Amino acid sequence: MAEAVLGGSAEDVSIKEAGLRYEVDGEIATITLDRPEKRNAQTFATWSALARIGDDLPEQVRIVVVQGEGPSFSAGIDLRMFTPEGVPGQGSFSSVAQLDNVSFEQRIEQAQQGFLWLRRPEIVSIAAVHGHAIGAGFQLALACDLRIVADDVKFCMKEPALGLVPDLTGTKPLVDLVGTAKAIDICLTARFVDAEEAFRIGLAERVVSGGELTQAVRDKAAELLSTNRDAATATKRLLQGARGRTLEEQTAAERVEQAARIKALFAVS
């Protein structure tokens, strides 16, 4: 019972069965949400497979691209979760609602692991977003470091309209990117944010036409790969920590990272 309710079998589902494609080409890994006929709706199996990809990411990978097949990046969580039958082998919200709080929170934590690794300092993750990015789809785009979007993009944080909160790691990056007031506006209205607004408020780094999206992401990956790998990792670590530190703490962190860099580059053994 607990296994089915917890979606334990989601762990055993292959990447393909979880609705994903995954390719590694040298320093670039590409994850494609690949259930276009269901608008790349996501399940616990999707998040478990994403976490496994993160765990097994080859060391040489520096760039991770997340994209969607078909007309939408992702229509969010599989709506079968809201039905009594749920998603086969993964339960439903009504079955999950029977869990005690600790077990339930553990289940969400497992799902969040599919998103959190995309922020690792050793990689830069790029979401290539087109069409709808709703709920879990929006949060997956927010889990990435950069968002390059097609001009037909429509972001929507649908959860509050469905009686839920966004819980797949999206709230902090959203606030960091657009500020608390705009995040409240976007989430509590569950309205659509189009490409022009996404660019204007800092949700998207770049807007291109749908036909240019793949090339725009390739170009950004090439630019990112042109810098020194270890320096890029250390710099990302510094930038990620900057908001949580005072100027004094940040400058101290810069000194520590730079000492390590200069020693690595110039120390005579």
Ligand code: CAA
């Ligand atoms: N789950 C399961 N199936 C979905 C789906 C979803 N989230 N979204 C779309 N589909 C299915 C449709 O049922 C349809 O299947 P059939 O052909 O078998 O009928 C197929 O995908 C195509 O869908 P549409 O005909 O609706 O496609 P469209 O291009 O006209 O519209 C859309 C696209 C605007 C994304 C629309 O499908 C839609 O609104 N989907 C639901 C979005 C939603 O509410 N998602 C939940 C977000 S909240 C969340 O994600 C919560 C969380 O993390 C906890």
